[in-house]
Amino acid sequence: MAELVPGEQIDKQSPIPMYYQIMELLRRKIRDGEFAVGAALPPERELAEIFRVSRMTVRQAITALANEGVLIRRQGVGTFVAPPKIEQVLSKLTSFTEDMQQRGLHPSAKLLHFEHRAAEEKQAALLGVPEGEPLLVIERLRLADDLPMAIERTHLLVRLFPHLHREEVEHDSLYALLEKRYAIRIDRATESLEATVADAAEAALLEIDAGNPVLRRTRVTYDERQQPFELATSVYRADRYKFVIELSRR
Ligand code: GLP
Numbered sequence: 122m123a124e125l126v127p128g129e130q131i132d133k134q135s136p137i138p139m140y141y142q143i144m145e146l147l148r149r150k151i152r153d154g155e156f157a158v159g160a161a162l163p164p165e166r167e168l169a170e171i172f173r174v175s176r177m178t179v180r181q182a183i184t185a186l187a188n189e190g191v192l193i194r195r196q197g198v199g200t201f202v203a204p205p206k207i208e209q210v211l212s213k214l215t216s217f218t219e220d221m222q223q224r225g226l227h228p229s230a231k232l233l234h235f236e237h238r239a240a241e242e243k244q245a246a247l248l249g250v251p252e253g254e255p256l257l258v259i260e261r262l263r264l265a266d267d268l269p270m271a272i273e274r275t276h277l278l279v280r281l282f283p284h285l286h287r288e289e290v291e292h293d294s295l296y297a298l299l300e301k302r303y304a305i306r307i308d309r310a311t312e313s314l315e316a317t318v319a320d321a322a323e324a325a326l327l328e329i330d331a332g333n334p335v336l337r338r339t340r341v342t343y344d345e346r347q348q349p350f351e352l353a354t355s356v357y358r359a360d361r362y363k364f365v366i367e368l369s370r371r
Contacts, residue, residue, distance in 0.1 A: 125163070125171045139174050143182035148191060151202055162192065162200040188334070190360030206363040207265075214310050214342070217263050217273065218294035226265040228294075233272070233326075234260035235287040237279060244276060247341050248349045255279040259290050262326050269327045270361055276352040281305070299350075306345040313339045314364060319356070327358050334359035 130146050131139055150156045162168070165183070169176045183200055186192040193203045209220060221228035240254040248254070260274045275295065277285070282303055289298055299305045315337050324331040335356050342351040 125168075131172050131174060139172075140178045140181035140185070143168075143172055143174070143179065144185055147182065147186060151191060156202050158202050158204045160202045162202070164199070187360075193360070203360065206361055207270075208363045208365055210365045210367065211312065211314075212367050214307065216294050216296035217271070218297065221265045221270075224265075227267075229264045229267065230291060231262040231264070232259070232287060232291040233262060234258060234274075235290065238276075240276070244352055247352050248276070248278060250278065257282065257285060259295070261290070268361075269358070271355050271357040272323060272326055273353060273355040278350055281348075281350050305350065308343050308345045308347070310340050310342040310351075312341075316359065323356050327356070329358060329360070336362060336364070 131142050133139065135142065147156070147162075156162075162183070163171070165176050165179050168179045168183075172179065183192060183194075187194050187200070190203055190206055193201050195201065207220075207224060215223075218228045236258050238256050238258050240248065240250060240252060240256050242252050244256065245252040245254055248256075255278075256276045257279050258274065258276055260272065262269055263271045263273055282299065285298075296307060300307065317335060317337050318332050319327060319329055319335045321331045323335065324333060327335070329335075336359050338353075338355045338357065340351070340353045340355070341349050342353070343349050
């Protein structure tokens with residue numbers, strides 16, 4: 122832990138709220154590398170003494186930084202400096218495996234479900250098939266360096282990929298598999314992104330608290346014939362991800 126000198130960092134006369142000043146100070150020390158990724162913060166009680174403020178003020182600052190993903194709270198263990206968020210530019214059509222490998226992280230998956238189901242009305246409409254069309258539903262927990270990042274539920278048209286095995290999708294990149302084995306040319310996708318909160322089941326898998334923010338992405342992916350072949354809904358940890366969207370006014 123870098124040096125925090127009692128009393129001197131907070132300006133109690135300032136109109137800037139004290140919790141906010143503490144947030145900014147901690148944020149700066151993290152940015153400057155004084156607090157390394159993974160370093161533990163002193164307990165709330167100690168921070169309150171250092172800043173000469175109430176524990177509630179300290180808690181407010183820590184909660185705000187944890188919500189932003191700058192700090193990670195581990196129940197009963199303490200508060201730690203989080204690794205920087207994964208920044209993903211939303212203009213390239215990439216797979217989870219490619220996204221993680223580009224960042225030097227090791228991607229993996231845990232297969233949660235692998236089953237056939239009939240397409241519901243909305244799914245059928247998005248995939249451009251009749252209601253009741255057989256779909257293969259693959260649900261996987263996606264990890265980077267063994268840390269849970271996202272839950273992905275992918276719906277594929279069974280008639281396009283009739284012989285996919287559960288073992289293959291557990292260990293391999295789905296996109297690489299579809300390209301290699303089915304010679305599909307992945308062309309483009311439309312995606313929507315919304316902020317929601319994790320329910321109890323999602324929270325347990327993602328190792329966050331129920332009610333924590335998550336980002337839900339829905340992707341419809343098309344092959345070169347402009348046939349949609351995938352409908353994927355993914356739930357990403359909001360504290361680990363930042364999506365960057367490029368805008369142009371040409
Ligand atoms: C992304 C997309 C999913 C897609 C997945 C494939 O995360 N949101 O729609 O199914 O990548 O990833 P992989 O090839 O690593 O299995």
